[in-house]
Amino acid sequence: MRLSPVSRNVLRLAVGDTLAFIYIPLFIILLYAMNPAQTLAWPPESLTLEWFPKAIQDQAARDALLNSLKVGAIATAFALILGTLASLAVARHRFFGRESVTFLVLIPIALPGIVTGIALNATFTQVLGMDLSLFTVIVAHATFCIVIVFNNAAARLRRMSTSLEDASADLGATPWTTFRRVTLPNMRSALVAGGLLAFALSFDEIVVTNFTIGVGEKTLPIYIFETLFRPNQPGKVYAVAVIAILLSMIPVYLATRLTRGEAATARGAGAAGATTGATN
């Protein structure tokens, strides 16, 4: 596509604004994390790195981080299994209400977190009579993690020709072998990307978590939220926040990398483009 100089500049400006809009606040967090003062003041008078070792050594922060990793990992694992199975059911089998199931599975992602939160809270404490704990947080997080995995997996399955599975059956493979050796390998990158995104979402979730977590237990976002406005050592909390930012960048980065590499392999071995191909 050719762009006129004007529209090119407009686009350039838009990209610049978008990036600034997203990253300037993050940069300010970084400045706060390096502010030696005991109170939040702008602008910082000098810069220091002393908060970072303190943040890393803080036991409460460490526990909270560990909890977050645990919740994210288990909820994602749950979601990977259920989301994959659901996507297979929807994309590979015809059954009554298939469209509705697709729709129903997708809804939780659009629900306000606070609604999900109070709904799950009521279910756990009132209906099921459970004590809130990390386990309830995991179940709660799994509800939206499944959506992410399901979406990724279903999109992949829709693009993947069913003739691959037919070919496998034709060559003598049982349905289970076909799933293991053909369907799953072709879904793998979609599942990894979906799993990483799901983990990232779980890792910084606070609203639903707040309604489903046990007394005295904290995930990292909750730790940050609760500690932020305590007067002592504000820089330490910001340092924790910076670390959290860095940590959540890893899965997102990996997810984008993986889905990009995908484009080449997913196009795969179909006849598309065959007419343009050279003979030999």
Added chain:
Amino acid sequence: MIAGFEEPDSGRVEIAGLDVSGLAPYDREVNTVFQDYALFPHMSVAENIAYGLEVAKVPKGERRERVSGALEMVRLSDHDDRKPSELSGGQRQRVALARAIVNRPRVLLLDEPLGALDLKLREQMQVELKQIQSEVDITFVYVTHDQDEALTMSDRVAVFNKGKIEQVSLPRDLYEHPVNEFVADFVGISNALDRDGKRFTIRPEKIRLFESGESTEGLDTESGRISEIAYVGMVTRISVALDSGGAIQLARQNIEAESSSHNEAINDQVVVGWRPDHVVPIQSQIPNESSEEKSS
């Protein structure tokens, strides 16, 4: 239905006398070359070909031998570690063929295997397929919409119309002696005419166009007016509206170096003729059975 992806409403599928109607695709000695090839994109060429043998638990040594034999047969021995996405259309087609043949099925099903290739490549693959078929000596069931391809490739041709077989015969018989108008019209161009309450067809290349004064002895002749002339290289197609009703198309070999040595023009009054034994009587059909339905 042969491969087992669809179940027959009635009747049975037998392979070498064995009823396989109730068997799943993976329990049948049938392998398929799919229209879109359906190569596994995450496996190399050699892995694709070895898949069926692995699933069947063929010992490793034999497996390697048979895979390299199949690669050789389709002339892809030096491409064994490529991914399907790195191959051209014709090469993918050959991998799909090798992947199916390596299992030595009783029946090889080819579902429009050359449909995605351009004309030149398709003709080249037709020749290769025929060679391979005589090499491996497996029954090929070849599905195609290309009538020329069907005649070229086959020992026996079955013409289907809406799921029903209209005629099964040798390619030559199919063309020269179609049993009904559908077959006559589907395979090649037919000229169906009604004369004296009887219906018959005659192939275009068997009709001659006569210049005035030429002898038409021993031939059936009719007069008419040229309605269309199309020069198509090897032949010139001339449509003639006959005076006694109906229209025919004839094909004249362009034997002369210059097609300009013929100078007929549209609306010329002409005489056409053919040998009586080239006329194929056919049963009339329900007239509104349109030609669009023939592709089933």
